[in-house]
Amino acid sequence: MIRYVAPNRVACIAIATMFLAGCSTFSKDGGFNTVSTTASERLGKDAVYIKTDEDRDAVFKRTQELLSKPLGMDDAVQVALLNNRGLQASYGELGISEADLVQAGRLPNPGFTFSRTHWSDGFGISRTFSMGVLGVLTLPVATRIESRRFEQTKLETANAMLAVAADARKAYVNAVAAEQAALYAAQVKDSSEAGAELASRMRQAGNFSKLDYAREQAFYAESTAQLAKARQQSVMAREKLTRTMGLWGSGTQYTLPERLPDLPKERPQLNDLESFAMQNRLDIQAAKLRTQSVATSLGLSKATRFINALDVGYLNNFETDKGHEHGYEISVEIPLFDWGSAKVARAEAIYMQSANRLAQTAIDARSEVRESYSAYVTSYDVAKHYRDEVVPVRKTISDEMLLRYNGMLASVFELLADSRDQVAAVNGYIDALKDYWLAETDMQQSLGGRLPPLAMANAPGAPQNDATPTPATPTPPAPAQDSPLSAPATQPASPTNSEGK
Template structure:
């Protein structure tokens, strides 16, 4: 502390007024503007900080509007930004950091000491007015350090918001894919059940072998187990989406579309992604500010290594035998045992730690971009291969097999075997499509929450123009047995 000069009170009051006028005050938005701007520019969504009952009511009404129709992927992200409580909790870091900034910019409170002593023939009065001068001298540097930390917190909070948005996108893709797979598994199970019934009747009529009958019964039994597993996975994926969106009660009754968005017809070429990520990723920007803040703290530590306390005070004492006694006192800590070397060494170590963490963050970011882009390209090519090659070929084979069956050139069991192959191909396409949308989300996240602007314009996010994967083919009745009970079966 610094004991304040008191000989000229008017001058002191004027200086204090000037310093107080320069103190940082709380901002109107509490630093949330960085988060909301990031959400608008990179996601096309609105980030909302729910702090009052009015904010909560507005978020609830908007959520109800979004849930009143089948939920799209962008709507799921918006619901998460409105209701995810973990995200809302992270916004509290903004208020904490801004409070630290305001506190660092404030002058230290002055101190006043009063004492009254008695002795046999008189008494004495001692009055001391003091103030922390070292805090005043370091006030500009401390304010700059906390200002950088506040900017760093803004970026980190915005990055946390982007992470929640990415989690919502991935949870949505998994939920829709799981529900689509469950619906298709139900169709396959119905087809397998019809095939098993057909094989049973043909076996009873003596028109099929025990091997063919066992194959159809085994496929039906497996399809029942696969359907149960698919439905459980659908429930688990939906619940994860529900948690990510922060919904409960009646809000959990939202409706998802029947299938995933279709694969874009073309995949854009993305160039210089590493450079884009270095410029766009908020965690790298926050790490840079953290390192700059630590460097400033290191400079402050070196500047004050020999002075831990500097006290200046105005004295106004009175004793009955001496009268009034006025003056000042200065108190300085003498660096006899502690020369500040440990403090500087600690600051040096923190700086090197921060610098290395910044370098590692950049290295990891570049690697994540390369890895996610490779997965993006591969998953697109695989999904397109299933869409353009495998599934159409399986459809052609199924159509040709049905023609041969109707022409009595193929048996019913050959037709049933082909239907199983077609079902496997469709399931593989659903998985490939899911992998593509997950890979695109991972790529966006590795680039800072969005693809480069040109790529974003070329890749439609939720096209539904292409045909849906074919449903499980129905099991026809055997045309070769007009007298059989199965002749009237249309399963």
């Protein structure tokens, strides 16, 4: 056994410190705590990383409980967070990144060389114990770089979880709206079939014109085609939801409600959205950490540009005529042809690339916030217009037509013609309500998975004012005039400030 005795106490302390630094271990949660905390705080849901059979059984039981009743929007999001296999696969990035961090924090393995040579009147034995010193000297910096990358991976994984939740929410809205439209199309088809049958009998009796008969038959034919199309769209939307939730087998037999949730009485008051997004979006936080890691790597590249390899070894040789020989050797790379300029230039280019990508991420985020806010306000106003204006007027017309029919002032075909006119209004309201919930989901995603706390307090489910606000012209947050990562220079006007009273 070869032992190396340090010349002084300082060297002993330094070596002990390096060895302690090399004893990096894995964390208990594997970095998943960031994901689970994000799911709890921003979505009010549970995120589970399935690693054992116990985890799988617990997820199965929870899923069965959620699917045992008509599936709500929040239930669909929770099922997706528990069962989406693509999301589970993305959790594996945490383990890979943490393994890189632990590896970066461990000392490089030493090397041992043994050789035995013979000659005519004797033999020699050479033994060398060596270690790469450069890797030891750069270990703290390398550990710091990988630590930031691990934090970046946590944020990126949590952001992927939020994206899956948003996809599940949108898939649910599309599936329920498509099923609602299919049910209404079936009612329209039954009504048109009855009208076509009545028109056929009256035509045979000679009491109906050829033109009126053709109109009823055309409406029946069109409604039949629309029903088939609506049912196919319902199947497609439901299968999209099933894939997003990660269900198969008996799990696909879940029940959806007959209609979408009602439109909230009021829109939440949303201010300073760009500033909130800059602080709240995980992709921006991850991009910042990525740029910081690249900057640290650039400093390391500059520090080691001239020396890429530095090994120190302890020698213990023996020859028959000389006996034992002790000593040491130093192996260093001579920067004769490569002075490290290419390595530094590459690191600088990577840093500039990362910095520009960070700036572009912030610019895109601000644009997404303004776009999603405009779509949210517009879709709310359109859905509210259908709810408060179009549908009530159509109902009034239908009621009056029914009274005229009961008073023998209108024929059955006038009643059927009025029902045909209602088709566009009802389908328009279904689409408008669907567009609102999709726009709200997009806006939440553009803000980092949730609305600002004040807006959440005024969200659906909170006490509402009975007064119905006047539809507003969307007033998007004002763009910043300085850095894309900073807060807006001009604070956005409140949406209600621009409303006509």
